[in-house]
Amino acid sequence: MTLPTRDTRVTYPDGAVEARARVLHVAAAGEGRLAVITDVTSFHPVDAAWPDQPADTGVIRSGGTAFPVVDAVVAASDGTELFLGAEVPVRKGTEGWAFVVAHLLDEGAAIAEGDEVGIEADAAVRRSLSIGHTACHVASLALNHALAGRWSKPARTDALGDPDFDGIAIDTSRILPDGSVDRYRLNKSLRRAGFDATGLDGALDELAASVEATLAEWAESGAVVRVERDGSGDGLTDRRSWVCELPGGTARIPCGGTHAGSLAELGELRVSFEFSEDGGTPVLEMRTRAVADR
Structure with missing residues (x-):
């Protein structure tokens, strides 16, 4: 054949x-x-x-x-x-x-x-994963914003201009129905790049509150979400981007997944953090969950 x-x-x-x-x-x-x-x-x-x-x-x-x-x-x-x-x-x-x-x-x-x-x-499964993927992106941006003050050196920035902790430290990311789990390695190269993790393991509740406050503001805006293609191509490998019109500006992140149509579909966004070690390297895990009456 x-x-x-x-x-x-x-x-x-x-x-x-x-x-x-x-x-x-x-x-x-x-x-x-x-x-x-x-x-x-x-x-x-x-x-x-x-x-x-x-x-x-x-x-x-x-x-x-x-x-x-x-x-x-x-x-x-x-x-x-x-x-x-x-x-x-x-x-x-x-x-x-x-x-x-x-x-x-x-x-x-x-x-x-x-x-x-x-x-x-399956439309229901697709919707739950699309909501989870959109929640993952906005949570990563909110996390970057919450950790911006921990950088002592210039770092590459994210779609909104904050130091891109998510993009620099990400180890694994998993999209779940209506949520996501992201793991970040706080290794020596991250510290050399200027990120200070001192006391972070004891401030996880405060970090969650800061991230959730930003997410609540964004969700309240009902910001529109869309997937943009580079050019007119519709092939599997053609580049696409997740785009969201957030109150602080337009965020654009390269992404090949599926997404909700607006942040209004996500309802309330909740995050939680866990701190652990992997072979002596500190690891920060963020769990994001969209809670809505759908």
């Missing part, structure tokens, strides 16, 4: 959960699964390079049957072989490679190359 030679066209950045598509390639994916590649998809896949947002859940409909999608991952092909998830050996956008969304189905799914299919992501 012919391997794809172009990136998958994706519609999820615009909020779509359904798409009509043509199957380009079907391959065994191991563990009793098939990888189904289509020309277009509304399914958000997990990216092994930065797996912050989980894959959508949902189905592919073909011939009157709904086949559950058990996972969706970013895959890549050099024209001779298809690599799935963590097996992809090159960076996204590498010339000569096609980057595609692989929908993983149970091995017995009756789907073949050339089939016209309907792709349906």
Whole structure:
């Protein structure tokens, strides 16, 4: 079967959960699964390079049957072989490679190359993850603002002009339904860059209160959120940005995920912090949760 030679066209950045598509390639994916590649998809896949947002859940409909999608991952092909998830050996956008969304189905799914299919992501799951991802971004900006006074040297700044603690210290980020968990390593390089963590472990309640106060102000504004594409491209690897019209200015963060349409959809935003150590390196963890009557 012919391997794809172009990136998958994706519609999820615009909020779509359904798409009509043509199957380009079907391959065994191991563990009793098939990888189904289509020309277009509304399914958000997990990216092994930065797996912050989980894959959508949902189905592919073909011939009157709904086949559950058990996972969706970013895959890549050099024209001779298809690599799935963590097996992809090159960076996204590498010339000569096609980057595609692989929908993983149970091995017995009756789907073949050339089939016209309907792709349906679960709208409720998508909404909760979109809210969680937007909450993650605004919480990171509010955290940067709260920690701005702890920098003794000039540091690169975030989308609002504060020192970018989140971008500099981030270790891992996980998007959850209606929230997120972010881990920051307070290592020697961060301290050499001018960040003072002295006493931070004993001031976590004060830090949470400061971050929540900023988030409450922003949520009250009902700031509009949108995803902007660089140019008119709608391919999987085309650059996109999360943009939010906050009271202090327009924030723009490169992002390939999905998002709420405004901060009004998030309701009340709550954060909590934990301090720990990992191999002798202090670690700060921030949990963000959107609490709304939806």
